Amino acid sequence: MKRYNGLLAGIATVILAIAIFISSNYISRSVNTTIGPDFMPKLMAVILCIFGLLMIIREWKLLRDNRTQEAEKTDDEEQPETKSWKRFVKKYIDIIILILLIIYPVLVSTIGFMLASIIYMIGHILLMMLNQKKRNYLLVILYSIGFSAVAYLFFIKVLHVMLPSGILG
Amino acid sequence: MISDILGGLMSLMDVSVLFLLFGGVIVGIIFGAIPGLSATMAVTLFLPFTYAMNITPGISLLLGLYVGGVSGGLISAILINIPGTPSSIATTFDGGPLAKHGLAGKALGVAIVFSFLGGLFSFIALLLIAPQIALLALKFSPVEYFAVIAFSMTLVSSLAGKDFIRGIISACIGLFISQIGSAPIDGTVRFTLGFKELSGGFDLVAVMIGFFAIPEILQAARDSVRNTKIVKVNFEKIKGFGFSFKEFVTQIPNFIRSALIGTGIGILPGIGGGTSNILAYMAAQKSSKHPEKFGTGIIDGVVASESANNAAIGGAAIPLLTMGIPGDPVTAVLLGGLIVKGIAPGPLFLSTQGKLFYTIFFGLMIANVMMIIAQFSGLRFFVKLLNINKAFMLPSIVVLCSIGAFGSTNRVFNIYAMMICGLVAYTLIRFKFPVTPIIISYVLGNMLEENLRRGLMFTDGNFLGFFKSPIAAVFLAIGILSVVYSIILELKRARTKKVTA
Numbered sequence: 001m002k003r004y005n006g007l008l009a010g011i012a013t014v015i016l017a018i019a020i021f022i023s024s025n026y027i028s029r030s031v032n033t034t035i036g037p038d039f040m041p042k043l044m045a046v047i048l049c050i051f052g053l054l055m056i057i058r059e060w061k062l063l064r065d066n067r068t069q070e071a072e073k074t075d076d077e078e079q080p081e082t083k084s085w086k087r088f089v090k091k092y093i094d095i096i097i098l099i100l101l102i103i104y105p106v107l108v109s110t111i112g113f114m115l116a117s118i119i120y121m122i123g124h125i126l127l128m129m130l131n132q133k134k135r136n137y138l139l140v141i142l143y144s145i146g147f148s149a150v151a152y153l154f155f156i157k158v159l160h161v162m163l164p165s166g167i168l169g
Numbered sequence: 170m171i172s173d174i175l176g177g178l179m180s181l182m183d184v185s186v187l188f189l190l191f192g193g194v195i196v197g198i199i200f201g202a203i204p205g206l207s208a209t210m211a212v213t214l215f216l217p218f219t220y221a222m223n224i225t226p227g228i229s230l231l232l233g234l235y236v237g238g239v240s241g242g243l244i245s246a247i248l249i250n251i252p253g254t255p256s257s258i259a260t261t262f263d264g265g266p267l268a269k270h271g272l273a274g275k276a277l278g279v280a281i282v283f284s285f286l287g288g289l290f291s292f293i294a295l296l297l298i299a300p301q302i303a304l305l306a307l308k309f310s311p312v313e314y315f316a317v318i319a320f321s322m323t324l325v326s327s328l329a330g331k332d333f334i335r336g337i338i339s340a341c342i343g344l345f346i347s348q349i350g351s352a353p354i355d356g357t358v359r360f361t362l363g364f365k366e367l368s369g370g371f372d373l374v375a376v377m378i379g380f381f382a383i384p385e386i387l388q389a390a391r392d393s394v395r396n397t398k399i400v401k402v403n404f405e406k407i408k409g410f411g412f413s414f415k416e417f418v419t420q421i422p423n424f425i426r427s428a429l430i431g432t433g434i435g436i437l438p439g440i441g442g443g444t445s446n447i448l449a450y451m452a453a454q455k456s457s458k459h460p461e462k463f464g465t466g467i468i469d470g471v472v473a474s475e476s477a478n479n480a481a482i483g484g485a486a487i488p489l490l491t492m493g494i495p496g497d498p499v500t501a502v503l504l505g506g507l508i509v510k511g512i513a514p515g516p517l518f519l520s521t522q523g524k525l526f527y528t529i530f531f532g533l534m535i536a537n538v539m540m541i542i543a544q545f546s547g548l549r550f551f552v553k554l555l556n557i558n559k560a561f562m563l564p565s566i567v568v569l570c571s572i573g574a575f576g577s578t579n580r581v582f583n584i585y586a587m588m589i590c591g592l593v594a595y596t597l598i599r600f601k602f603p604v605t606p607i608i609i610s611y612v613l614g615n616m617l618e619e620n621l622r623r624g625l626m627f628t629d630g631n632f633l634g635f636f637k638s639p640i641a642a643v644f645l646a647i648g649i650l651s652v653v654y655s656i657i658l659e660l661k662r663a664r665t666k667k668v669t670a
Contacts, residue, residue, distance in 0.1 A: 005600055005601070006600075006601075008600070009335075009600045009601075009602070013338055020345060020360075023360065024359075027352075027357060027359050028357055029357075035621075035622050035625050035630070036355075036357075037352035037354075037355055037357040037359060039622070040344070040348060040618045040621070041345070041348050041359065041360075044341050044344050044345060044348075047337065047341055048338060048341040048342075048345075051334050051337050051338050051341070052338065054334050055334050055335070055338070058334065058663070061663075089394075090394040093390045093391060093393075093394050094387040094388070094390050094391050094595070097386065097387055097390045098387060098588075098591075098592060098595070101383065101386075101567065101588045101591065102585070102588050102592075104567070104571065104584070104588075105571070105581050105584035105585050105588065108571070108575075108581055108584065109581040113572075117568050117571075120564070120567075120568070121564045121565070121568065124563070124564035124567070125560050125561060125564050127390065128389070128390060128393045128559065128560035128563065128564075129393075129560045130393065130394055131393060131394055131395075132560075143561060144564075147565055147568065148568065151568055151569065151572065155572055155576070
């Protein structure tokens with residue numbers, strides 16, 4: 001699967017280039033200039049497309065010559081995991097954290113900054129501690145509450161930054 | 170002019186300003202020392218908080234963070250062989266081996282002293298060269314500006330990493346991101362997908378933090394589920410400076426060459442410490458009488474790298490202040506900070522804002538002194554920080570980044586923007602695209618386009634007219650040559666691969 005990374009990237013690039021070019025046509029132009037606001041995007045889309053195609057050609061050639069690109073450092077230095085859900089989480093941990101990162105602003109706008117930060121931090125810290133044998137849950141909870149509270153108070157009181165308030169402010 | 174010089178110096182002689190400068194240096198060193206955090210992140214994170222301050226305290230904080238951040242990288246580069254910031258990558262080449270052989274004290278001492286001297290060299294260069302360049306830039310038309318910016322961008326894209334094709338694609342992606350929002354000159358809104366909040370384009374803070382911090386966080390998450398051993402660092406004091414006077418003297422030629430490279434790279438728009446440290450290292454190796462010793466643990470390598478990365482600071486300030494073109498990502502953030510205050514750097518900056526220019530100069534000088542004192546005396550403290558559990562540190566950083574992103578525009582939307590930029594950056598990194606061209610193209614994109622369009626108005630739509638200007642012709646020619654050179658290299662590589670199949 002990793003062997004197709006380059007090819008996928010090339011194809012995605014070409015698709016992006018076409019999308020940019022097409023949507024550039026919808027940019028409104030003022031009447032008198034020869035070079036309008038659609039010029040740079042279109043020029044750039046063309047360059048992007050050319051290089052995307054070059055990439056596809058190059059990757060295709062490499063695949064055809066049956067050689068993978070510089071050997072990938074094996075990512076499988078994990079301990080053999082017995083529990084399957086843990087195995088799943090460990091494999092996709094970056095995507096899980098990414099989802100958590102996107103949920104965080106959602107929480108901030110709905111339940112307020114402090115509560116959102118506490119929940120987010122507990123989640124993120126625990127996820128990062130999956131490999132640790134000893135997990136001090138109390139410390140994690142206390143730290144998350146403490147840090148969020150201190151940050152919140154500091155930024156509101158001392159620096160007068162306005163932070164979204166919700167249930168707990 | 171004397172009144173400007175004195176005025177600039179006096180504006181710093183205030184307890185709160187000096188406190189911010191010093192605090193900036195300390196926090197900067199911390200950000201620089203911890204791998205995953207960088208000088209750019211530090212400056213970007215604190216930028217929104219300077220909005221409420223006056224210009225002198227605000228700029229002092231940012232300058233302190235800059236100087237501290239660039240130099241902090243040497244600590245982890247030497248002690249744990251991981252660069253704290255991209256500016257210290259080449260420091261690991263010899264710094265790591267030196268530490269392994271029990272010579273960490275010497276490596277650290279050398280690195281700190283020459284960081285200080287490299288910075289000093291470039292600040293004096295700033296003082297002396299900036300007025301000349303400002304005079305030159307006064308004669309610049311959009312044609313010359315375009316040529317300089319295009320030259321920089323092609324240089325970075327074509328030389329970024331081993332993959333020329335990916336470099337150009339990265340640059341185009343960066344350009345595209347810069348095109349989201351209002352177009353230069355006519356203000357037409359582009360590519361906002363209906364989001365009103367994007368009509369001004371992506372917020373600089375959201376993009377910078379998104380691109381630099383988020384991928385690190387995701388990568389750290391992946392590392393945390395691996396069996397990577399956590400190395401605990403211990404370090405005692407350095408005896409004196411750590412190295413002898415004789416060693417110092419023998420390094421002087423190396424230092425001068427590296428500082429020149431650093432300052433020069435800094436002057437080139439968009440590129441700074443991250444590039445200069447590696448180039449200086451390579452140059453030192455080539456010029457050395459014993460090139461084979463590089464990489465085994467000689468101080469020459471550390472001197473070259475650390476002189477160059479700090480020298481890039483003063484260098485990067487030159488185009489920023491004389492042309493309004495950022496010399497590296499950090500100065501791009503500083504530019505944003507100045508514009509928010511209603512100050513637009515450019516050829517007239519030195520004459521209309523002379524006092525501020527000297528404030529910046531003296532600020533950098535004082536921060537530099539604070540840096541060397543802080544590093545030597547506080548080393549144990551900084552080393553302890555390297556041992557903090559990332560599981561606690563990184564989520565805390567995310568919270569702070571989110572406050573920063575929010576504080577920049579007072580909209581939660583900006584936090585989303587930051588995460589989306591992070592997602593894009595992480596995806597690109599996983600597909601092995603270089604990040605540097607993206608950032609530089611994003612930072613310079615609008616200026617590139619504006620000057621291209623204005624330049625074409627000058628030459629009545631004829632692009633070849635750009636070559637009528639000697640300065641522009643030279644820069645454009647070099648830019649084109651670098652692209653051609655990279656294409657040739659790439660073809661050669663493809664050919665040799667086929668032969669060895």
